[in-house]
Structures are given as structure tokens and as C-alpha cells.
Amino acid sequence: xxxxxxSLGVMAGCNDDDDRSVEVPSxxxxxxxxxxxxxxxxxxxDRNGYLVATFQDAGTGAQAxxxxxxxxxxxxxxxxxxxxxxxxxxxxxxxxxxxxxxxxVDKLLRNGLETLYVLEVEKGEAEFELSYSEEGILLRxxxxxxxxxxxxDMLPSELPQTVTDxxxxxxxxxxxxxxxxxxNMVEVEIIDGRTPRELxxxxxxxxxxxxxxxxxxxxxxxxxxxxxxxxxxxxEIDDIDHFVSSDDEWYLFDLEEPQTDREHELRIRVDxxxx
Numbered sequence: 001x002x003x004x005x006x007s008l009g010v011m012a013g014c015n016d017d018d019d020r021s022v023e024v025p026s027x028x029x030x031x032x033x034x035x036x037x038x039x040x041x042x043x044x045x046d047r048n049g050y051l052v053a054t055f056q057d058a059g060t061g062a063q064a065x066x067x068x069x070x071x072x073x074x075x076x077x078x079x080x081x082x083x084x085x086x087x088x089x090x091x092x093x094x095x096x097x098x099x100x101x102x103x104x105v106d107k108l109l110r111n112g113l114e115t116l117y118v119l120e121v122e123k124g125e126a127e128f129e130l131s132y133s134e135e136g137i138l139l140r141x142x143x144x145x146x147x148x149x150x151x152x153d154m155l156p157s158e159l160p161q162t163v164t165d166x167x168x169x170x171x172x173x174x175x176x177x178x179x180x181x182x183x184n185m186v187e188v189e190i191i192d193g194r195t196p197r198e199l200x201x202x203x204x205x206x207x208x209x210x211x212x213x214x215x216x217x218x219x220x221x222x223x224x225x226x227x228x229x230x231x232x233x234x235x236e237i238d239d240i241d242h243f244v245s246s247d248d249e250w251y252l253f254d255l256e257e258p259q260t261d262r263e264h265e266l267r268i269r270v271d272x273x274x275x
Contacts, residue, residue, distance in 0.1 A: 022046050027070030077107040087136030088117050113156045114175045162205030209245040223251050226272040
């Protein structure tokens with residue numbers, strides 16, 4: 001009875017697709033058994049072409065994502081806050097979300113990508129997902145609008161060879177955090193040393209631009225001078241991004257007017273030109 005109840009508990013956390021029978025190829029079964037020999041209460045589901053095992057491993061809830069050929073893509077592991085690396089806890093507790101309540105913590109292990117720690121935090125009606133690298137770098141803070149524990153959006157995807165070659169040439173020591181295909185574009189997030197960057201490529205793998213979030217102290221004086229001479233001189237700076245493309249370089253300022261809370265994006269080239 002306890003085993004049955006535990007199985008139902010695991011199933012309750014799955015989506016509607018889990019209710020139908022799923023045929024699991026032997027290649028997937030063998031790959032799963034080899035990776036998780038002690039798995040218990042295993043339930044399989046089919047999610048957008050992936051075969052997903054929801055199970056218990058040494059008393060810990062987990063999900064493992066496989067392709068139909070048996071290739072492993074990602075494992076999500078439920079962990080306690082106390083199990084986070086010290087660097088992640090230190091970064092969270094010193095960050096702007098420190099006063100928010102931590103609702104859930106997941107560890108994401110992905111094929112060919114950086115291991116991530118995802119904290120689901122809430123404050124009042126607001127909920128956010130915070131993604132950290134193992135050394136405590138906050139890589140992403142996004143509103144959790146769907147309130148779903150499924151991290152399918154963090155699955156790795158195969159990159160064009162031209163993208164791989166570009167990364168090896170320009171960022172040889174970088175670690176890939178995330179890859180995404182959207183609107184005939186390829187987005188790649190990396191950690192370059194301790195600096196997060198986002199690179200944009202065409203679908204065929206041609207580099208378009210690189211975005212890096214920077215501090216005000218890193219912005220050239222001529223660019224800050226152009227901001228001070230503009231109509232937005234009294235506005236507060238929320239964020240600054242540095243963009244580089246093959247033929248241009250500029251800074252994007254996210255600004256907010258204190259009196260009205262109006263927001264504006266201002267682009268300034270490295271020569272001080274506002275455009």
C-alpha cells in the first residue's frame with residue numbers, strides 16, 4: 001500500500017500526458033537503468049518527443065529526460081536549500097531577493113551544459129525563478145508565470161557547427177549555460193570566466209551580436225556624458241547592457257523616471273551618439 005501511495009504521489013506531480021500508457025524503447029530503459037540503478041517508483045511520460053522518467057532516487061524526487069534513441073538530455077533533482085553549494089547560498093542571501101521566501105530548489109544536470117541551481121522564490125503574489133551557476137553567479141531571474149516545476153525550457157539543444165567554432169575561437173574557456181532556437185535565431189548563454197554573456201546567431205550559425213550586462217563604472221565616460229546631456233539625465237538607471245556586433249558597438253540603458261515610474265530604453269554608441 002505504501003508503495004502504491006508513493007507511486008501516486010509521484011504521478012500527481014506530472015502533467016496530463018503522464019496518464020496515458022507510454023512505450024519505452026529498450027535503449028531508453030537500458031540508459032536509465034545504467035544511470036539510476038537504485039531508482040524506485042519509476043513512471044514514464046512522453047513530453048514533446050522526450051521520454052521522461054519521474055522517480056525516487058535514494059529518497060529524493062527526480063526527473064530524467066531522454067531521447068527515443070536512449071540519449072540522456074537532462075536530470076532535475078529536488079534538493080533542500082541546505083544542500084545548495086555555499087557560493088549559491090551566499091549569493092542569494094546577499095542579493096535583491098534575499099527577503100523572498102524560497103518555495104522550491106532544483107538542481108539541473110544537463111548534457112554538455114553548465115549545471116544550474118534553480119530557486120523558486122515568492123513574495124506576496126509575485127513568483128520568480130532564479131538560476132545560479134555552481135560558483136554563485138546569478139544567470140537568470142525570470143517571473144514564474146506558469147507556476148510549473150517543469151524545466152523543459154532548460155533542455156540542451158544541438159548547436160550548428162559554425163556556432164561551436166565561433167565559441168571555441170572567441171571564448172575558448174567559456175561554459176555554455178543555455179541554448180535556444182527562436183524566430184529563426186539561435187541564442188546561446190555562456191559564462192566567460194565569471195561574466196555571463198548572451199550571443200545571438202542566425203539559424204545557419206552566423207554571429208549577430210553579443211550582449212553583456214555591465215555596471216555603470218564600466219561604461220566609457222563619453223557614453224555617460226551623452227546620457228547626462230540628454231533629456232533623460234534625471235532618470236534612474238535600472239540596467240545597462242553592452243552590445244557588440246560585427247559593425248557596431250553600443251550601450252543599452254534601461255531607465256525609469258522617479259516621479260512617474262515611466263520606463264525608457266536609450267541606446268548610445270561608444271562615440272556618444274544616441275540612436
